[in-house]
Amino acid sequence: MALRFFNTYSRQIEEFQPRDPAKRKISVYTCGPTVYSRAHIGNFRAYIFEDLLQRHLELRGYKVHRVMNITDVDDKTIRGAREAKIPLSKFTAPFKQAFFEDIETMRIKRADEFPAATDPRYVDRMIEMIDTLISRGLAYQADDKSVYFRINKFADYGKLAHFDLTQLQSTGRVKHDEYDKEHIGDFALWKAWDEEDGDVGWESPWGRGRPGWHIECSAMATALLGDQIDIHCGGVDNIFPHHEAEIAQSEGVTGKKFVRHWLHCAHLLVDGQKMSKSLGNFYTLPNLLEKGYTGREIRYALMRVHYRAPLNFTWKGMEEARQALTRIDEWLMRLRATAAKKIDKGKTGMQLGTQFEEALDDDLNISAALGFLFESIRETNRAMDQNEMDAATANAWLDWWKRINTVLDLEPETEVGVPAEVAQLAKDRENARREKNWKRSDQLRERISALGWEVRDTKDGPKVTPRSAA
RNA sequence: GGCGGGGUAGCCAAGUGGUAAGGUCGCGGUCUGCAAAACCGCUAUUCGCGGGUUCGAUUCCCGCCCCCGCCUCCA
Numbered sequence: 001m002a003l004r005f006f007n008t009y010s011r012q013i014e015e016f017q018p019r020d021p022a023k024r025k026i027s028v029y030t031c032g033p034t035v036y037s038r039a040h041i042g043n044f045r046a047y048i049f050e051d052l053l054q055r056h057l058e059l060r061g062y063k064v065h066r067v068m069n070i071t072d073v074d075d076k077t078i079r080g081a082r083e084a085k086i087p088l089s090k091f092t093a094p095f096k097q098a099f100f101e102d103i104e105t106m107r108i109k110r111a112d113e114f115p116a117a118t119d120p121r122y123v124d125r126m127i128e129m130i131d132t133l134i135s136r137g138l139a140y141q142a143d144d145k146s147v148y149f150r151i152n153k154f155a156d157y158g159k160l161a162h163f164d165l166t167q168l169q170s171t172g173r174v175k176h177d178e179y180d181k182e183h184i185g186d187f188a189l190w191k192a193w194d195e196e197d198g199d200v201g202w203e204s205p206w207g208r209g210r211p212g213w214h215i216e217c218s219a220m221a222t223a224l225l226g227d228q229i230d231i232h233c234g235g236v237d238n239i240f241p242h243h244e245a246e247i248a249q250s251e252g253v254t255g256k257k258f259v260r261h262w263l264h265c266a267h268l269l270v271d272g273q274k275m276s277k278s279l280g281n282f283y284t285l286p287n288l289l290e291k292g293y294t295g296r297e298i299r300y301a302l303m304r305v306h307y308r309a310p311l312n313f314t315w316k317g318m319e320e321a322r323q324a325l326t327r328i329d330e331w332l333m334r335l336r337a338t339a340a341k342k343i344d345k346g347k348t349g350m351q352l353g354t355q356f357e358e359a360l361d362d363d364l365n366i367s368a369a370l371g372f373l374f375e376s377i378r379e380t381n382r383a384m385d386q387n388e389m390d391a392a393t394a395n396a397w398l399d400w401w402k403r404i405n406t407v408l409d410l411e412p413e414t415e416v417g418v419p420a421e422v423a424q425l426a427k428d429r430e431n432a433r434r435e436k437n438w439k440r441s442d443q444l445r446e447r448i449s450a451l452g453w454e455v456r457d458t459k460d461g462p463k464v465t466p467r468s469a470a
Numbered sequence: 471g472g473c474g475g476g477g478u479a480g481c482c483a484a485g486u487g488g489u490a491a492g493g494u495c496g497c498g499g500u501c502u503g504c505a506a507a508a509c510c511g512c513u514a515u516u517c518g519c520g521g522g523u524u525c526g527a528u529u530c531c532c533g534c535c536c537c538c539g540c541c542u543c544c545a
Contacts, residue, residue: 046545213543235545320494367484371492456506
């Protein structure tokens with residue numbers, strides 16, 4: 001079965017058809033963070049979804065060229081810089097750095113490029129695009145000196161969100177300079193400088209000002225990926241107006257279809273509501289790390305639910321993620337031990353199956369994919385329990401895991417060595433057990449546990465492992 | 471009001487026109503000195519509600535209900 005995704009534009013599952021199927025090189029543009037504060041895990045749900053998408057495309061042999069923009073100039077960053085009384089770039093720098101730290105902690109692959117909105121190359125490109133839009137009658141400068149996109153001149157405006165322009169209502173969320181615009185839906189391409197902008201601004205044919213949010217993505221996407229992009233992603237809240245505007249701007253300039261496949265992920269909820277800065281119901285990555293959760297646990301927790309379904313964040317969910325990962329870890333340790341034993345009798349040729357990849361082909365059905373993984377784990381554990389797994393088969397499963405783990409990236413952190421103190425206690429305990437001194441043995445196990453380690457008696461002797469932080 | 475997404479066990483969550491994957495939690499068992507891990511068994515006569523089509527619907531159709539989101543700078 002072919003690779004297929006739900007396309008927001010058509011609202012249908014469609015077979016993935018890149019521009020250039022023969023070369024298998026595809027372009028992906030993903031909307032990145034606005035660096036005015038630390039991103040919260042709701043933001044990262046989108047980035048993890050995009051990471052899963054990229055890794056699966058790569059597993060299927062595509063060479064992905066991915067761009068993620070960094071919005072480092074907008075109302076919020078300007079306000080933050082002004083309040084902190086520091087230059088804009090100085091204000092945004094630590095948030096950029098925090099963002100890169102966070103994606104690394106969650107094992108999110110870095111995009112090939114992270115263009116910044118304030119990069120002069122892209123500001124020039126934005127000005128150039130706006131100029132073209134004006135010359136085509138698709139944009140105009142209003143009395144307030146800002147330049148707006150004239151949505152009535154772009155026939156397809158509203159097609160992505162499936163909005164009827166006459167039905168647009170103002171939610172009052174954003175203050176409008178409605179009096180200057182021809183249509184309430186016209187959006188800013190270039191915002192004229194005002195006093196609140198301080199020293200933030202660029203010279204343009206329309207006077208000093210700064211780019212609107214939407215034009216930055218159109219400029220960077222077309223500059224780095226060309227006139228047509230294979231896949232463009234973001235959160236559902238970007239569908240309108242942001243991505244709608246991107247289509248209007250990009251197609252208004254190039255005259256070509258901007259994006260072949262639009263993919264949007266649903267929100268992360270907290271207590272049944274969208275996690276957002278404005279509601280104050282958000283957690284950052286450091287918040288979760290402080291609670292003792294690791295990056296991969298958070299990665300798993302955010303990844304395990306299908307990207308188009310809302311995901312409710314709960315601590316119980318974090319615990320479930322931890323337990324599920326422990327199950328995978330134990331399985332890998334057993335497989336490695338079996339592979340090392342060089343047993344050559346037993347069941348060979350167990351069915352490894354391709355259901356994992358096939359599930360992901362189906363609009364990234366991660367739940368079905370993980371279901372198959374866990375079924376495989378039970379099946380292979382059973383074989384190992386019955387000593388029916390030979391080394392070759394164990395290695396085949398390890399190779400299989402290696403393959404699917406290029407997508408999941410859930411391998412445990414490299415094991416830390418057992419501290420000498422713990423090792424000594426384990427040794428003492430083993431001696432006590434030989435003497436059948438169960439009381440002392442249990443006491444020593446308690447002490448080992450208090451130090452954060454767990455000792456288990458297996459057929460091959462005691463195994464000391466780190467106790468998962470509870 | 472318009473446009474989407476979702477509603478399946480205590481919790482999370484796949485799925486199919488033919489009778490419900492998987493994870494987690496709980497209970498019982500095997501193993502173990504005891505544990506742990508693993509394995510085995512149990513845990514939804516039922517898939518938001520009401521109709522309809524059908525031999526048969528959770529799955530298709532119609533009508534409702536509930537939750538979440540977007541409706542002009544939120545991933």
